[in-house]
Amino acid sequence: MTLSTDTFDGTFPFAPRFSNVAGFRMHYIDEGPEDGEVVLCLHGEPTWAYLFRELIPPLSGSYRVIAPDHMGFGKSETPAHRTYWLQDHIDNIEKFVLALDLSDITLIMHDFGGPVGMGLAARHPERIRRIVSVNGPTPFGQTTLFDRLDANAIVSPWFRWIARAESEGRLESVLGELGFNILSILKLNGFENHMRINNTWLSAYGSRFAVPADSAGAIGWAKGFALGAHRFEAPDAAAVDAVRSKPALAIWGDADRTLASEHFLPLFSELFPQAPVHRLAGVGHYSFEDAPQRIAELIATFLKAH
Template sequence: MTQSTDTFDETFPYAPRFTDAPGFRMHYVDEGPSDGQVVLCLHGEPTWGYLFRNLIAALGETYRVVAPDHMGFGKSDTPQDRSYWLQDHIDNLERFVLALDLRGITLVMHDFGGPVGMGLASRHPDRIRRVITTNGPTPFGQPTLIDRVTENARISPWFQWIQKAESDGRLDAVLGELGFNILSTLKLNGFQDHALISDTWLRAYGSRFARPADCAGAIGWARGFAIDAHRFEVPDAAAMRAIRSRPALAIWGMADRTLHAEHFLPLFSELFPQAPIHRLAGVGHYSLEDAPKTIAAQITPFLQQT
């Protein structure tokens, strides 16, 4: 379990905050002016708010940057009596946002933070100001969604592995040791900048998963795909119209081995046909690790101009 006060050698120097609103102790970062526009950063598997550390630093002087850790990840608790399907994470985020009364939200989403954030948008479109994806799918009930997810899984090493591990009964055993195999798991999904690898960086991502019981979140998210337990939020017509009217931006690392641009950027363009898309050559799935300065330099003017 990651200690709440651990700054990882000052690479994550943000004050830990906690709320029990989702029914467990959820950790989040809340940096910047309290009256600033809200930028809500949503991580995926098997990361946490640490993924956004450079973006928080880049935006925090002007914007209120909020980065929660999903249930079972980062500095949040891992309740053993909860399920970890997509709908559970959407429920948790909804309770979190309502408890903090966040409004005028700019969503910044990575990995499964995409469907979680879009689930929030489906339920509360009035609270969403902008949508930004950074290698995070933006599923919003499109008819083509399941076909694209299925086709992507056929060429993704990560999805191939979790489906086989689940069918062989090995998923719990392997992901239950995530604290020890964190580097191979991250690399399987894809990052390109090997200069990132240090004892501090590995500890930041691996210490969360010290024991098998600590890995319930990572196991649950993977198993949900393997057994088709995740349910994407389907907005009503009014929510669909509202979100499609919001300014949107896609930033995608084209070396992503897990969420291939050819399958997921069309989902984004279906919703936001006029929105800009920045394709980053040589940047992997963890684009916020591979190209943090480039991404901040693309997000900042977008926030200023919309």
């Protein structure tokens, strides 16, 4: 398990904070002015708040940037008695947001942080101010969602592997050793900037999953797709109207091999037809690793404009 005090050679110099409101020890960082507008960064699989390490400094001068680690990821606890389905992560984030009484939230969502954030928005649209999707799906009651998921699963190496490994009984054993094969999993999902790879980077992403018991979060997210256990939040008509009116931005690395832009960007544009979409050539699924400065600039410009 990742030590709460580990800064990974100074690359993650943010003070660790913890909340127990969701029934486990959830790590989060909280940087910037306490009375500033809230920017809530939600990571995906198998990353953690470290993914946002180069976004936090340029935004925290003006905004209150909060980046929690989902249950079973990063510096958060991995309780053995819990399930790790999408609805569990939405429940956890909802309790966290309500406990801190966060409002006027700008959601910045990557990977499965997208469905988690949109689940929060479905339950509490009045607390959301802006929506930012960065290679993160934005399901919000669209009738095309499951057709898009099925079509993407056919072309995505990651989702093809999940289905095959689960059917052959290998999924848990492989992902249970994620601390040793983290580079393979990250590359399978897709990043292009190999200059990022060094021992510190590998430790930051791999140390969390040192033993199989610590890998339940990563296993649960993958297994949930194989079993059809994830439940996407169904917003009511009032929530759809409220969220549709929010300023929104999509940034998508076009070299994403896990969440193909042709299948998931339409989800965003169906909900936010007037919102800008920035497609980044040569940038992969882990777009915050491939183009951190470019993405930070786009988000900062968007926040200032709205």
